[in-house]
Amino acid sequence: MSAGETIVDEASKPSGAKRAAVRVSPALATGLTALVLLLLWLAASSLQWVSPVFLPHPTKVLAAVSRLLTQGYVDGTLWEHAAASLSRVFTALAFSVLVAVPVGLAIATSPLGRGVLDPLIEFIRPLPPLAYLPLIIIWFGIGEPSKVLVIALAMVAPIAISTAAGVRTASQNQVNAARSFGASRLDVLLHVQLPSAIPAILTGIRIALGAGWSTLVAAELVAASRGLGFMIQSAAQFLVTDIVIVGIFVISALAFAFEALLRVVERRFVRWSGRY
C-alpha cells in the first residue's frame, strides 16, 4: 500500500464515522414508525381523545382477534373469512393471468391483436369496479362467479399492459438471432419474447394483486356470506369498530405477505433481470 493511500484513508475516516453515527437502518426506521403509531393509538384511546366507538382500545382489538379465531363473526371464523377472500382473489388472479398474458402477447406481436384488444384493455383499465359491478350482477347473478369476475376484471388490464411492455424488451437482435436459427414466429414468441416478458409480467401481477385486494371489498358487497370484505361491512353496519380494524389489518397483512412472496420469486427465478 502506498503512502498516498494511507493519507486518503485517514482523511476520510472522521467524516465516515460522523455519517455512520446519524445513519439509521431502514428496518429500524420501520420498527420505530410502527412503535410510534401504536403508542399514539394507545394514548388516543386510553386518554379518550376519541370515542371508543370510533377508535377501540388496542387490547379490545386483540380481544376481537381471539374472538374471531374461536367464535367467529357473522357465521364464520377469521380463518373462514380469510380463506373465502383468498380463494376469490387467487381464482381471479389465475383467470386474469390466463387471459391477460396471451392478450398482452397478442397486443405486442400482432397488428390485428393490437387493433382489436388494445382499445378493449384501455376501455376497462380506468373503470372503477363499483361502476360495472351492478351490470355484472344483472348479467351473471349474485353468485360466486360474479364476485370473481369483478376482481378478475380489475386485474386483467395491468397484467396485459405489463406483458405487452415486457415483450418489447426483447431486442430486435435477440429476435433475429432466433429467426436465423430457424425459429418460427411461434418459437420466437414462446422462447424469446415470453421469457423476456417474465419480469414485467411479475410486476404486472404485483400491481394486479393490489387492484384485486381493493376490489375485494366491493365484490363482497354483493350477497356474500363469507369473506373479509363482507366481515368488515357487516361489522361497520353495527359500528363494531374492533372487527373492522382487525379486517383491515388482515387484508393488509395478506397483501404484504404475497407481495413479499412475489419478490422472493422474482429474486430466485429472474435473477438475470436488470443485470444484462
Add this chain to the structure above:
Amino acid sequence: MTELRLNNVSLSYSRRDGFGPVRSTEVLRRVSLSLAPGEFVAVIGRSGSGKTSLLNLAAGFVAPSEGRVTRAGEAITGPGADRAVVFQDDALYPWLSARDNVAFPLRLAGVGRIERRERAGELLGQVGLANEADRQIWELSGGQRQRVGIARALAARPDFLLMDEPLGALDAMTRERMQELLLGVWQVSGAGVLLITHSVEEALFLGTRVVVLAPHPGRIVLDRRFGFSQRFADGEAARVLKAAPDFIAAREELITAIYADETVAA
C-alpha cells in the same frame, strides 16, 4: 453452386421526422458480393458505411430495395438455419445459462435435451469456455459472451456464418487469441464466413478475401484475395506474419482504400 450472393443490391431506409416529408436514405448502392462455402470474406469500412446493413441483407433480416439476394441461385426471402449470425451486441438470452444459449438452435431443430446439452458443452469447449458452461450470461465478461455467441451460431451447423464485429469489444491480447480461434473454428466447420470488422489487421489476417465498403451510400470499393490466413494455417507465426513486409504493404493499401473519399467528404 451453393454460394450466397448479393446481386446489384441497393438498400434504402425511409424515415419521417415529426410531420415532415418522408425522406429516403440510401444506405447501400448496387452492391454485388458472393460468398462461397469454405471462403472467409472480411468486410471492412468506416462506421456507418453499411456493414451491418450488408449482413442484415445476407441474413435475410431485411429485403433489398433493389437487386436480389440469392442462395444457390434461389431468392432468399427471410432468415434461415443455413445462415447463422453472430451479432454486434451479443444478443444472447440472459434467462438461459451459457450452455442452454448454445443449445438453443439445437432445441429448435428438435434435438433431445441430453444430446443437445452435451453438444453445447463440446462447442463451448471449442471456444475455450468449458469451465463456464453452466454460468449465467450476466456472470460472463464481454469477451466470454461473444464466444458464447459464436458457439451458439456454430451449433446450428450453418453453411454460412455471418459475424458482425464479434471481436470488437476485446482487448488486444484476447483479440489475437480469438482471431486464431476463429480461424480454427472456420477450418473445422467448413462454413463460408462473412466477418465484419473495424480492424484492417484482423481483416487481412483472417480473410481469404477482403472487401472494403465506402460510405454515403455504402458501396464496395475494393474486393481482393489475400493469402495470409493460409500462411498462418501452414505454420507461420501470427506475430511474424503481421510484421511481414507484404502484410504491412497490404495493410497500408487497405487503409488508403478505406479513407480514399475522406478528403472529398470533408
